Amino acid sequence: MPITATKLRQDIYAILDTVIATGVPVQIERKGVVLTIAAPMGRLERIKRMGKKTIIGDPQEIIDFGWDPTKDADWRKKWGIGKAGE
Numbered sequence: 001m002p003i004t005a006t007k008l009r010q011d012i013y014a015i016l017d018t019v020i021a022t023g024v025p026v027q028i029e030r031k032g033v034v035l036t037i038a039a040p041m042g043r044l045e046r047i048k049r050m051g052k053k054t055i056i057g058d059p060q061e062i063i064d065f066g067w068d069p070t071k072d073a074d075w076r077k078k079w080g081i082g083k084a085g086e
Contacts, residue, residue: 003028004030015037023038023049025038
């Protein structure tokens with residue numbers, strides 16, 4: 001739920017410190033437009049914050065996934081990719 005620009009102005013330093021400490025973005029509504037203040041984070045940090053939502057489906061399928069070298073050429077041809085190692 002967005003906060004008002006007035007609320008942001010009243011508590012700007014506390015709000016900014018909270019965003020930095022928690023990484024949770026804050027939305028501000030101004031003249032009908034919603035703006036977001038968010039702390040920058042790297043890809044790994046974003047994945048960590050996603051938690052269990054990172055993998056959709058059964059994680060065991062990833063562990064059981066196998067690579068069949070006999071099908072490599074077919075896959076590369078289908079997707080227009082050169083020979084292995086290129």
